[in-house]
Amino acid sequence: MFSWFWSQPAAQTPSSSTEILDDPLQHNALTCLRELVVVGGGGTWPPRATYRDSWPLQLRPYDTVWRAMEPSFPVAESSVDNAYNRQLIDSFRSRMRSELAHHLNMADVQSALERAESDPDSCSQAAWLGYFLCMSFLRHSYRWGVTPIVSEAQSEQSLDFPEQLDLPWKYLQQHFDTTSPGGCMTSLMYTNLRPDNRLEYSVTVGMPETHQSTEFWNTKLISEMEVRVLPMYHLFALAVAYLDAGDLVAASDALKSANEILKPALKFFFSTMVEANLSQGVWLAYVQGYQGWTLGGIDGISGGQSLVFRTLDGFLGIRPFPTPEKESLHLPAPQRTWLNFLREYDIRAAAKARGEECAGVTAELESLVKQLRLWRMGHMRRMVPYESAHRPERKTMTAGISVVDASDEDQMIEHLKRQLGQRLAQTV
Structure with a gap:
């Protein structure tokens, strides 16, 4: 085993x-x-x-x-x-x-x-x-x-x-x-990811250590981000409750604490996404590829489906939101219920409607938007060497959007940059 x-x-x-x-x-x-x-x-x-x-x-x-x-x-x-x-x-x-x-x-x-x-x-x-x-x-x-x-x-x-x-x-x-x-x-x-910090199943059995560690850190990164931001989710829920109760100081304080949690979590993301953990020559072939699907026009999974970034977008009203049909493909019902509540509540609109009395809440919300923008700018740069690795045995693709209409890796990267750039422009 x-x-x-x-x-x-x-x-x-x-x-x-x-x-x-x-x-x-x-x-x-x-x-x-x-x-x-x-x-x-x-x-x-x-x-x-x-x-x-x-x-x-x-x-x-x-x-x-x-x-x-x-x-x-x-x-x-x-x-x-x-x-x-x-x-x-x-x-x-x-x-x-x-x-x-x-x-x-x-x-x-x-x-x-x-x-x-x-x-x-x-x-x-x-x-x-x-x-x-x-x-x-x-x-x-x-x-x-x-x-x-x-x-x-x-x-x-x-x-x-x-x-x-x-x-x-x-x-x-x-x-x-x-x-x-x-x-x-x-x-x-x-x-x-097991509680004892091992992978239960692997797609790199018998491969060199670099392959195995890349697979481990890919899973560890995604899971550990959720561990680190769960207190932020709690603070988001509290901020909504406090705002509804009219306790604007408590709502502002909750959001300030959320900002303080998000900053080191995003720093952890980038400090983990380095060659020593995630090999650029291994990741695309052995870690990303099998997570795709492509049959019947159905895509596989992607980092964009991580709950942390869906939560940030939903809480901050970063549109467009995924369609219900798209989201129900890959997100179990409790995740969708949480996201849909945040989207429907729209805390930025709720704070704006209260005007100047909500200035502290609005300022903290804008700080969260700024952090998300900076992360997306950094992610655009970091993903290029990982997604552009030459793999002649396969068509250009990403796991999350199937085969890309591009003749080579360079064109695929330009396609992805346009998509990520569009999402960055929407993060306001």
């Missing part, structure tokens, strides 16, 4: 999750945030999933299947030979179908899923999250057949998944209220 370990202190359950749940203040903002923690995260945010031994017995063979397939998913050197790659993809899928058929009884699987859905005591939310992780890794690896991903798989217009991967997915979509046929930030990233 492989799980990547990085020698850091074990991650602790953030105390702010408890503080949110124990906060006696009653307001819809806090209700939505508590739902994020309890329902969205299984009692803490970011989610801390539980794995194989916590699942219903009939579902545990899925972990067995992934462990059997895990070492054969990555290859050290990619080929540009389409015929060879087709053979490689078909062989991987054939072996997975064989493993699934050998280990799983679908009548038992369906019975276990029906019971888990109807009887929460038979399967905790943390166990659901761990199972969601496992099924996402199985579906994404089956979709691509090999990593680094290759154009032969990208060119596929459709793909029939085995019943063993399709039937449980319908239950997972229903349980988490998502519509994507592939994984999401929650199921591929947040849930994959």
Whole structure:
């Protein structure tokens, strides 16, 4: 059994999750945030999933299947030979179908899923999250057949998944209220970081240490950002509650504290996104690629789906907001409920309507906007060497927007710069 370990202190359950749940203040903002923690995260945010031994017995063979397939998913050197790659993809899928058929009884699987859905005591939310992780890794690896991903798989217009991967997915979509046929930030990233600071599942088994550490830090960065900003979410909810109660001093103080939390969190983002942690030559091929999807016009996951940046945009009224249809692809219902509350409340508009008496609140909100703008400016520069790595075995793409209409990496980067530049211009 492989799980990547990085020698850091074990991650602790953030105390702010408890503080949110124990906060006696009653307001819809806090209700939505508590739902994020309890329902969205299984009692803490970011989610801390539980794995194989916590699942219903009939579902545990899925972990067995992934462990059997895990070492054969990555290859050290990619080929540009389409015929060879087709053979490689078909062989991987054939072996997975064989493993699934050998280990799983679908009548038992369906019975276990029906019971888990109807009887929460038979399967905790943390166990659901761990199972969601496992099924996402199985579906994404089956979709691509090999990593680094290759154009032969990208060119596929459709793909029939085995019943063993399709039937449980319908239950997972229903349980988490998502519509994507592939994984999401929650199921591929947040849930994959164990409390002891290891990855539960990996797509770089057998690869050099640089590959393994890049995969670890990519997941660690996304999850740790949520740990660091959860107190900020709490302060956002409190600021709304205080503003509604007419306590403008308390609202301003809450936002000032939120600014003080956001600054080191964004600094952590950039201090982590460096070559020593995230190899520019490895990230695009081994970490970003398999998170894509491209089938049926459906995109995969991207950093833009991270809750922290969706929360900042929603709270600060940075438009346009994603359409409900787009957001329901990848964001489970509790995340959407939290975001939609912030968007509908529109604290900047509420403060503006109060005029000069809200000057302190408005000033703190503008400081948050300024921090977000500076982050987006820095991110535009940082992403260029990561996204522009030359990968001749695949079409130009990003995981979050599928194949890009660009003939080479330079044109793709210009396309991405235009998109990011547009979002920067909207951050006002």
